[in-house]
Amino acid sequence: MTESWSGSESADDAEHADRIVSANSDDIERAAEAALRPRRLEEFVGQPVVRDQLSLVLHAAMNRGATPDHVLLSGPPGLGKTTLAMIIAAELGTSLRVTSGPAIQHAGDLAAVLSSLTEGEVLFIDEIHRLARPAEELLYVAMEDFRVDIVVGKGAGASAIPLSLPRFTAVGATTRAGLLPAPLRDRFGFTGHLEFYDAQDLERVILRSARLLNITIDQDAAAEIASRSRGTPRIANRLLRRVRDWADVRGSGHMDLAAARAALAVYEVDELGLDRLDRAVLHALCTRFRGGPVGLSTLAVSVGEEPETVETVAEPFLVREGLMARSPRGRVATAATWQHLGLVPPADGATLFS
Numbered sequence: 001m002t003e004s005w006s007g008s009e010s011a012d013d014a015e016h017a018d019r020i021v022s023a024n025s026d027d028i029e030r031a032a033e034a035a036l037r038p039r040r041l042e043e044f045v046g047q048p049v050v051r052d053q054l055s056l057v058l059h060a061a062m063n064r065g066a067t068p069d070h071v072l073l074s075g076p077p078g079l080g081k082t083t084l085a086m087i088i089a090a091e092l093g094t095s096l097r098v099t100s101g102p103a104i105q106h107a108g109d110l111a112a113v114l115s116s117l118t119e120g121e122v123l124f125i126d127e128i129h130r131l132a133r134p135a136e137e138l139l140y141v142a143m144e145d146f147r148v149d150i151v152v153g154k155g156a157g158a159s160a161i162p163l164s165l166p167r168f169t170a171v172g173a174t175t176r177a178g179l180l181p182a183p184l185r186d187r188f189g190f191t192g193h194l195e196f197y198d199a200q201d202l203e204r205v206i207l208r209s210a211r212l213l214n215i216t217i218d219q220d221a222a223a224e225i226a227s228r229s230r231g232t233p234r235i236a237n238r239l240l241r242r243v244r245d246w247a248d249v250r251g252s253g254h255m256d257l258a259a260a261r262a263a264l265a266v267y268e269v270d271e272l273g274l275d276r277l278d279r280a281v282l283h284a285l286c287t288r289f290r291g292g293p294v295g296l297s298t299l300a301v302s303v304g305e306e307p308e309t310v311e312t313v314a315e316p317f318l319v320r321e322g323l324m325a326r327s328p329r330g331r332v333a334t335a336a337t338w339q340h341l342g343l344v345p346p347a348d349g350a351t352l353f354s
């Protein structure tokens with residue numbers, strides 16, 4: 001399988017990839033991740049529903065000697081969409097071409113990529129929801145009719161010359177499936193939704209990565225890292241590397257439970273996987289605003305962050321874990337928030353006891 005890359009990070013991704021519990025990654029981390037990617041479907045841990053459905057789609061097409069339907073993979077960052085795109089190409093025994101929505105500025109950029117495809121190749125379009133509209137329209141036709149219309153000339157004298165394309169499989173990845181226009185969504189014959197991983201599956205991801213990195217790790221240490229990894233393999237692998245650093249420098253090199261706990265304490269990742277920013281937000285909510293409700297901007301200012309950072313970086317996980325609730329009047333602490341911080345809620349507070 002060959003692979004080429006012409007992508008770019010979104011501003012959002014680059015900005016927050018330095019957080020140890022960020023689900024995003026930067027280019028340096030992607031290099032470290034490459035060695036840990038499962039290469040075949042059977043190595044891909046967890047996500048049994050998507051794995052099974054995808055296996056059927058691929059094998060049915062292979063049995064018929066046909067090119068599989070286009071595949072859309074949706075789900076939060078770091079759950080394995082890029083990995084699955086690579087696996088699809090490997091299972092089909094073909095090569096993978098990689099691009100991304102933000103890397104394609106003009107329809108012509110996409111036309112160039114499409115016209116260089118060879119028969120049966122897989123074209124991976126990361127962040128497909130960020131494709132420019134003219135490129136999107138070109139993609140509809142390419143996916144449906146395996147054709148691009150090259151426009152020659154301008155204005156009234158312009159004409160379109162159809163160029164037929166080899167049959168290919170498009171694999172789109174998106175963290176925001178809801179932003180995809182329906183005509184584009186409809187051209188994918190199969191959509192796989194990746195879910196957050198449970199602790200057992202993350203433990204398997206960690207044990208597998210440890211094997212590949214030649215690290216010996218106790219099972220309870222792997223379980224400890226898994227339980228702090230926010231349901232995300234990318235975070236699990238990152239925490240594993242940080243625990244290995246600790247074990248090598250301050251420990252005996254062996255990764256046991258004590259080493260895992262000590263390392264994660266150094267990196268300020270608590271037992272629920274919250275980091276310093278998450279805890280600062282919750283602490284301010286409870287101690288400065290008596291559990292809320294408080295507006296996002298006021299809350300953000302109180303922790304010295306931009307509202308957007310609190311909203312996009314800290315809040316989704318806190319809400320998912322039931323540690324914060326949104327109400328029409330602002331952000332509100334829950335019973336779990338007070339409990340996690342070891343604080344007692346005020347008797348007349350607005351805390352949600354759900």
Ligand SMILES: Nc1ncnc2c1ncn2[C@@H]1O[C@H](COP(=O)(O)OP(=O)(O)OP(=O)(O)O)[C@@H](O)[C@H]1O
Nearest residue numbers: 033036037044045077078079080081082083233234
């Ligand atoms: N099911 C899995 N089994 C083992 N490792 C996995 C699995 N899913 C993801 N990983 C690991 O997690 C890392 C991140 O995965 P990947 O880059 O595929 O995520 P992504 O969903 O494409 O993220 P993004 O949306 O940021 O592009 C990879 O290094 C990969 O090794």
